[in-house]
Amino acid sequence: MASRLLWASKAASYLKISTFNRGFASVVKDLKYAESHEWVKVKGNSATVGITDHAQDHLGDVVYVELPEVGATVTQGSSFGAVESVKATSDINSPVSGKVVEVNEELSSSPGLVNGSPYENGWIIKVEISDTNEVSSLMDCEQYSKFCEEEDNH
Amino acid sequence: MATRQVARAGPPLMNIVKMKGVPILQQLEVEECLLRTSSENWCIINDGTDKPNIVMGISGKPAELVEIRPVLEDKIPVIRRFTGGGTVIVDHGTIFVSFICNKDDVADVQPYPRPIMSWSSLLYSQVFQGIADFRLRENDYVFGHRKFGGNAQSITKNRWIHHTSFLWDYEARNMSYLKLPKRAPEYRLARDHLDFICPMKDYLSRSDFITRTIDAAESHFSVESTEFEAVKPPSNMKFTPTSRLLTNQELEAAGNTSI
Numbered sequence: 020m021a022s023r024l025l026w027a028s029k030a031a032s033y034l035k036i037s038t039f040n041r042g043f044a045s046v047v048k049d050l051k052y053a054e055s056h057e058w059v060k061v062k063g064n065s066a067t068v069g070i071t072d073h074a075q076d077h078l079g080d081v082v083y084v085e086l087p088e089v090g091a092t093v094t095q096g097s098s099f100g101a102v103e104s105v106k107a108t109s110d111i112n113s114p115v116s117g118k119v120v121e122v123n124e125e126l127s128s129s130p131g132l133v134n135g136s137p138y139e140n141g142w143i144i145k146v147e148i149s150d151t152n153e154v155s156s157l158m159d160c161e162q163y164s165k166f167c168e169e170e171d172n173h
Numbered sequence: 174m175a176t177r178q179v180a181r182a183g184p185p186l187m188n189i190v191k192m193k194g195v196p197i198l199q200q201l202e203v204e205e206c207l208l209r210t211s212s213e214n215w216c217i218i219n220d221g222t223d224k225p226n227i228v229m230g231i232s233g234k235p236a237e238l239v240e241i242r243p244v245l246e247d248k249i250p251v252i253r254r255f256t257g258g259g260t261v262i263v264d265h266g267t268i269f270v271s272f273i274c275n276k277d278d279v280a281d282v283q284p285y286p287r288p289i290m291s292w293s294s295l296l297y298s299q300v301f302q303g304i305a306d307f308r309l310r311e312n313d314y315v316f317g318h319r320k321f322g323g324n325a326q327s328i329t330k331n332r333w334i335h336h337t338s339f340l341w342d343y344e345a346r347n348m349s350y351l352k353l354p355k356r357a358p359e360y361r362l363a364r365d366h367l368d369f370i371c372p373m374k375d376y377l378s379r380s381d382f383i384t385r386t387i388d389a390a391e392s393h394f395s396v397e398s399t400e401f402e403a404v405k406p407p408s409n410m411k412f413t414p415t416s417r418l419l420t421n422q423e424l425e426a427a428g429n430t431s432i
Contacts (some may be wrong), residue, residue, distance in 0.1 A: 055330050077285040082356070083232035083257075098329065101231070105286035106258035106312050107326035108231050170283070 044073035044167060047138045051154055052163035053096075053114040058138065061154055066115050066146040070102070072137050073167045078104040081133040084126040084143065091119045093146055095153050100143065102133060111143060115153055121145040185278035187214040187394035189387055192401040197222040197263055198252055200271075201416040205255045206406045207273050208327060208334045215273040215404070216390050217336075218383055221265040225347055227251045228338075230258040230325060234427070235419060240350050241428035249350055251424060254416045256336065257286075258312075258325035262350055266342035266372075268379060270386055273334045279393075284333055286326055293324065293335050299389040305376045311358040314339075318360060319371035341373045341382070 050058045056074035060067045075081065083103035093099045093113035101108045122144050126132060132141040148154075158166060192200075200219050207215050227249055229238055235251060238260040244251060249262075263269075272293070276284040282292045294309035301307035305316045314322030314337065322339045348366035361369050373382065390396055406412060 077283065077287075079286060085231070096330075103230070103232050103257040105290070105326075106230070106256070106324050107286040107289075107328055108255065108257045109286075109328040110330060112330055173280075173283075 043164070044071065044076050045138075046071070046160040046164050048160050050138070050160065051114065051157035052160070052166075053112065053157055054166065055096075055110075055112045056167075057112055057114050059114040059154070059157065061115075061148070061151070064117075064148045064151065065120075066117065066148050067142050068111075068114060068144050068146060069137055069142045070111060070133060071163070071167075075134045075137045075141075078102060078107075078109055080104055081130045084130050084133065086122040086124075086126065087119050087144065089119055089122060093117060093119060093144070095156075102130070113144075113146070114157055115146055115148050116150055117146040117148040119144050120147050184393065184395045185214060185275070187216055187274075187390055187396050188399040188404075189216045189218070189390065189396050190399050190401055190404055191218045191220070191383070193220040194223050194265070195219050195401065196224075197226050197228060197269070198250075198416060198418060200269060201228075201252070201254050202414040203401075203404055203406065204271055204273065204334060204336065205327075205414045205416060206410070206412050207404060208329065208332055210406075210410070210412055211273070212275065214275060214278055214394060215271070216387070216396070217269070217271040217273070217404075218386065219269040220379060220383065221341075222263050222267060222269070223265070225249055225262060225264040225344075227260065227262050227350060229253050229260045231255060231415075232257070233260055235424055236427040236430050238352055238354055239424075239427075240352060241424055244350050245421065245424055245428070247350075251419045252416060253419060254325070255414065256325035256327045256334065259323065259354055259356070260351055261323050261338050262343075262347045263338055264344065264347065266340065266344070268339040268341045268373075268382065269336065270339065271334060271336035272390075273332065275332050277331070284328055286328070289326055289328070289333055289335050290324065293337070296389045296393065297322075297386075299392065300382070300385045301376075310360055313358060315360075316371055316376065320369055321371050321373050339373055339382070340370055341379055343370070343372060 056071045081102045081104045085101040087099045095116045098110040099113045100111045282288050313320045322337050326335050
């Protein structure tokens, strides 16, 4: 048990994943988070967007991802696509405004990547950001973790 | 906007819309419009639709779900709807009940598929109390081990819809238009349609079911009746529904790739 925990914490440190007590979803440092449970990785004017571990855990097995067209405009807080899980379609909302420059085509054949690798291989779109100031309105990983904890305890 | 900032006395308001025989595509368009453009809560009840239609979920592939040749020969419309979930064939024997809610007005229900599904099963437990062995089983409503109601949802940032097609009665021959789906609930156990489903008419009348459903809604909300004409989107509304009828060309192409 102790060696498993040691391995887990070393792996978490390497991957820059914060793992909290069992029952809490993982978050990644250096990403920003929206209240609607999307994450964004910002590098200059480029952004990569996906849904969080908290979201995929609550949604269940994703069986389909509706992707936007490359070139589509996205607006912070507005829906750009959807995931299907259980019997539901759930909107995916963009944490940033801009233009879609790439979509993760792998999700068409492997929608489960959203569950299995929400922060890595399960990324959904890449965006050329139109207003980098918008990023400051998003939560950091600690704020987002607290937000999720409060939401689940509500 | 100002009224929503005042502390509300009493349960949230829900508008009940009762209709009969409205075409299912029109019902779906109205529902999606209300979900995306309204800020109120709605319960839509459609007592039977006008003619048989096949309705698939958002990701449904006709080649996998539908017997293409007989559907084309018999000119059965095939619709892809805006919510998730499986494939049904609906007609005048189907009763539709849809709840469209602000997540904040059902605040003890997290806006995710499973909590919403659980909430719905509690509501329908009230409807069928003392009448039948009702249960939610793997996202279906069942009496015993037979399905009589299928569910689907769509969840946006602040609102959600949970809608159900209830088999009050059905024509056995219509079920032959549907294939056994790849994604079927475990409790189905590879039963064909007629061994898997059961009609609600064996348990209660259409009017009793509708009355009991409205009564159950009243225990959660303050209900008011609204006419269907009042909720139809105006012609100048800039909203494009995503539910649509598949074309014959699309069905024929699916038939050519059918496994």
